[in-house]
Amino acid sequence: MSDAEQYERRQRLAMKREEVADFHAARGRLLGYLTDPQRLQDVTPGLPASRELVREVRAFVDAVQIVRDAELGLDFKPDGTIDEVSPGVTEKQ
Structure with missing residues (x-):
């Protein structure tokens, strides 16, 4: 592996x-x-969510998309919650 390839990999x-x-x-x-x-x-069923909650949910969804775009995987626990981020695509549902 050349120096340029090693640098790019790092x-x-x-x-x-x-x-x-x-x-x-x-x-x-x-x-x-x-x-x-x-x-x-502040969260009332049937009423719109607060702007802060919506902002945090959107930030989380964006972060999940970035992780997937980076070809990292999301490992899920048996109950469907996210367990960990792994180096490969290992999604389970």
Whole structure:
């Protein structure tokens, strides 16, 4: 493998690590929102969601799409929740 190929490979790996970190951050923010009792008081069934919740959900959906575009996989637990991000496409449902 030439130096240029090694450099390009390292760059791709660094980008994937960054995308995984962004995914985990978006997931953490969304879960933080959904588990905060004060924020959940703002969520009323039948009424539109708060802008902050919508923003966090969109950020999470964007992060999932970026992970998939980077050819990383999302591993799912038996209950359907996301378990981990892996280096290959390993989606299970």
